[in-house]
Amino acid sequence: MKSFNLRRILRHILPSVFFIICIALYVGEVRGLTINLVVIGLALLLLGNIFLQNIIINRILGIIFLLVSCYLLLAIFSDFANGKATIGYLVGLFLVLFSIAMSILLILGHEKKKQFAGTEQS
Numbered sequence: 467m468k469s470f471n472l473r474r475i476l477r478h479i480l481p482s483v484f485f486i487i488c489i490a491l492y493v494g495e496v497r498g499l500t501i502n503l504v505v506i507g508l509a510l511l512l513l514g515n516i517f518l519q520n521i522i523i524n525r526i527l528g529i530i531f532l533l534v535s536c537y538l539l540l541a542i543f544s545d546f547a548n549g550k551a552t553i554g555y556l557v558g559l560f561l562v563l564f565s566i567a568m569s570i571l572l573i574l575g576h577e578k579k580k581q582f583a584g585t586e587q588s
Contacts, residue, residue, distance in 0.1 A: 481568040481575065482512045485531055488565070528572035535565040 489509040493502055508527070515523050539562050545551040 476571070479516055481528075481572040482516045484565075484568045485509075485527075485572075486512050524575055525573050528569050528575075531572065532566060532569035535562050535569055538562045539566070 486509050489505050489512075493505055493509075508530075511523065512527060515527065539559075542551070542555055542559055542562060545555060
């Protein structure tokens, strides 16, 4: 039986679960079938990656979510600059900033383990 690894939960599972929840909330709001299929595919890839723990898929998904989060951050700042933003935009701003942090954790979630003379060091 594997021991409880808090570092693995914070770096790998938490970002994946966060993005799965965000995707579930998004799918409930959007009506377009094509967009839903792409987003549901991303959610299934994230769900599968929780169990597979593939470094390459983790980094690719992290970069995708980081780029989307930066795009949304620019859209929020554009509304602030145009004077269209209300107090409700602060919730979106905090959510996007948290999403950026989760993307970075998803990208850097795995550490390379060095092996020296039969012992593992991280």
